Amino acid sequence: MTSAGPRPTSRDVARAAGVSQATVSLVLRDKWHGRVSPATVESVRAAARELGYRPNLAARSLRLGRTRTALLVVPALTNEFFARVHTGAARVAAEHDLGVVLYPSPEGVGPARDPFESARATLDGVIASSMAAHALSALREGGLPLVMLDSSPDDPAAAATVNPDLADGMRQTVAHLLGLGHRRIAHLTAGIDSWTFAGRARALDAALAATPHGGPDGGPPPTLVRTAAAELSVTGGLRAAARLLGSRPRPTALVCDDDLLAAGACKAARRLGLRVPEDVSVTGFDDLALATAVEPELTTVRLPAEEIGAAGMHALLAVLDGRQAPTPVLPVQLVPRGSSGPCAAS
Amino acid sequence: MTSAGPRPTSRDVARAAGVSQATVSLVLRDKWHGRVSPATVESVRAAARELGYRPNLAARSLRLGRTRTALLVVPALTNEFFARVHTGAARVAAEHDLGVVLYPSPEGVGPARDPFESARATLDGVIASSMAAHALSALREGGLPLVMLDSSPDDPAAAATVNPDLADGMRQTVAHLLGLGHRRIAHLTAGIDSWTFAGRARALDAALAATPHGGPDGGPPPTLVRTAAAELSVTGGLRAAARLLGSRPRPTALVCDDDLLAAGACKAARRLGLRVPEDVSVTGFDDLALATAVEPELTTVRLPAEEIGAAGMHALLAVLDGRQAPTPVLPVQLVPRGSSGPCAAS
DNA sequence: CCCCGCAGGTTATACGTAAAACTCATCAGC
DNA sequence: GCTGATGAGTTTTACGTATAACCTGCGGGG
Structure with a gap:
């Protein structure tokens, strides 16, 4: 020393x-x-x-023509979900002596420059969330190994795909709500054009369609209305939920695509003089820290964010090693909390 | 092409x-x-x-002996505050064609390895939060330009320091609460041994000490009790606040070092049958997204997280250019919301 | 007329590493 | 005693860039 x-x-x-x-x-x-x-x-x-x-890593990279560095492309780290994805990916990367560089979209607007311009190094591979739409076209042309998170498994540009089991998450949510007696269900989507949210809508439709006619206890069949929030935030959820809760007949349960939206929906309900969950049930997605901070606590589908990041990095490592890349679908879990309850007679 | x-x-x-x-x-x-x-x-x-x-950046770095890359050391990106710090720092870095690599502490425990082991490149400089205590001793020895965020301005190892104006934040909070008639004030600290939180405690003490005897309206002088949460989370805040609110005489206002703690404090109050703000006022720090998600919305001191990151990067750039590094103290702003209100007669 | 200075380049080299090609004993086998 | 293989290294070169040092005309001043 x-x-x-x-x-x-x-x-x-x-x-x-x-x-x-x-x-x-x-x-x-x-x-x-x-x-x-x-x-x-x-x-x-x-x-x-x-x-x-x-x-000296610069010298090594120069010699090898590889940098042992992966690019992680996410919409924004201020979204807790993606911060957790990064955590998982970075952990696995560190275990395999890989570096991670981030390419978050500057606050929802388009990228300042294309990802390869801003990337600090020649990259070995890319892990991208399908929500980072701004960068996707550039990534496809990069000729780099690409692992997609939360995206269609048949994406031809992706060497591998990692997905949470959205279909099952929505199934669990629907079963939970139907079991509580809800029949008029509303879906509050994020209004973002990405596979992530389109997939949630499809999953919810499928879960409802798979319901035995009339629901588990033989009541009337469930009905669905759907509204998109203007932005993925508490405020966006509040505004959209206010619209939904003003419509007649009023839905008795709100399925939200994200905990931020669900928190906003709870606020909207309270402003309209409705109690949660007595008058309207609300469910979310992700299980952010937020979900247990608000009152009532949010019933939500816990997505394994760290595991998604970790699985993405494992898949990329497999591709870099020339191995067959796995394309896992990770299990999710409905966490029932206070924001959902039995449907009051309307 | x-x-x-x-x-x-x-x-x-x-x-x-x-x-x-x-x-x-x-x-x-x-x-x-x-x-x-x-x-x-x-x-x-x-x-x-x-x-x-x-x-080819590897070749350039090899030739120049510099990588145009800064290391940002923060406790965890899942903390929204630090995600925002990163956002600000990354924006400025991109404008100056610098790269940023992250060194977040793995979930509060010590680092897997020392920062220079895991850093992907020879670094040009480091920006570190004083909360990332695990890495500080290694950083001091790195011989690299070091910019400290939220740390003592006289730190000899730091070439520059960037701080939010905590003293003013606490002054504003105290003025707000005293103006509402509160005299029995409790301080809910984070129980983390870092300059960040020690500084908040000192700032609150100073703000109270500077109060004209008997408060602005000539009432009795304010009193202070202090409790540390076991962890920086909603749950930690809930537990610590439950202790505080069980003590006699019960404080009428809780000053929390962080919005997570404040949200937990609100939950604790409600569990004890106390209304916020009618029975007890709660204030937070940071102005996270959480602050407007809970009900009532949190009165909190907004810290300019992005600006802190940006200022840190500017300071580092100055040091790298051999210029005199600024050591700014950034203004903060109390945002009064629903969680604080007039003190009810006890 | 010669040398200088300058514009407008070129040549050569170094950065630290990885790896292919090479050296040089030693020793087994025939 | 010669061949070939093996162990244990060494020499050399290439990666792509930045920059110091070096060229080469050409116009002008003395």
Whole structure:
């Protein structure tokens, strides 16, 4: 740990160990088997440790033509869901000695420049959320291994896809609400044109269509109305829910595509003098920290955000290694809380 | 845009433009004044555009010994505040053609490895939140330009410091509460040993001490009790607030160090049958999205998170350019909302 | 007329690493 | 005693860029 002077290079280590630079390179990357004697290996390792040697990654990247760096493209980190996706992806990356660089969209508007302009390095691969629509066309043309999160499994540009089991999430939600006696159901969507939310709408439709005629207890069949929020935020949810709750007949349950929207819906209900869940039930999606901060706490579908990020990185690593990339569908779980309850007689 | 084959290099551009590689380098970095004729400049630029040339950053970094990359060290991106700090820092970095790599602490526990082990590149500088205590000692020894966020201005290791005006934030909060008639004030701190929260405690003490004896309207002087939450979360706030609200005489106002804690405090109050703000007022810090999602909405001190990140990056850029680094204190603003109200006669 | 200065380039080299090609003993086998 | 293989390294080169040092005409001043 003689920490004086500039960074030591592999040549410095070589000098200290009395060997050539090539030997240092071989030893430190564990490619010495059958080429270097154990004694020499030890002395090289000791010298490296002594000098506090760290390989210069710029030089390594230049030599290898690869950077061991992945680009993660998400709409915005201020969305807790994507912050958690990043957490998971970064953890797995660190375990495999990969770097992660972020390309979040600047606050919903288009990108300042294209992702490869702003990327700090030649990239080895890309993991992108389908919500980051702004960047997708550029990514497809990048010729890089691409893993899509929350996107169609048949996307031809994607080497792999990672999805939460939205269909099951909506099934659980519908079963929960029908079981509570709800028949007039409203769907509050995010009004964002992405596979993510289109998929939720389809999943909800399918779940309702799969309901035995008249619902589990033989009542009238469920009906659905749908409204899109202007933006993915509490305020957006509030405005859209106010519209829904003003319509007649009033829905008794609101299925929201996101916890932010659900929180807004609860606020809207209260402003209209409606109690949650006595007068109207509200369910969300994601299980953000928000869900247990509001009162009543939100019944919501917990999506495994970290696992999605981690699975995305695993898939990318597989592609980079030339292995067959998995295309997992991750399980989700409805978490019943206070915002949903039995349907009051209307 | 002949996009076939491997990435073009500056030598390819040189060939296409009929000049030497050195000339290409000069032209594309705008260092040609007085050394290259305007006509040649144009032909080089045209060739670069035609080939879709992008400089190889690994090679550039190797040559220059600098990477134009900054490390941002924060506790966790899932904390909305730090996600916003990152947003601001990344925006400024992009404007100056700098890269940002993140080093978030893995979920509150110590780092997997030291920051320089995991950093993807030789770094030019570091911006660190004082809450990322786990990494600080390593950072100090890194010998890199260091900008501290939310930290003591006299930190000898820091080349610059960026702080929100906590003292003013607490002054505004105290003035607000005293104006509403509150005298028994409780402080709910985060129980995290960092300058951030120690500073808030000092700022609150100072604000109370500066109060004219007996408060603005001549009533009895304000009193303060203080409790630390076990963790920086809604649940942590709930537990700690339950303790505070169970004590006699019961405080009439809770000043919380963070909106998460404040949201938890509101929940605790309601569980004890207390109304917010009629029976107890609650204020927060940060103005997270959460603050307007809960009901009542939180009175809170809005911290300019993006600006903090941006100012940190500006300071780092200044240091890297050898300029005098600014050490700004950014203004904050109390946002009065529904969680604070007049003190009911006790 | 010669040398200078300058515009407008070019040549050569270094950055630190990885890896292919090469060296040089030693030793087994025939 | 010579061949060939093997172990244990070394030498050399390439990756793509930035920049210092070097050329080469050409017009003007002395």
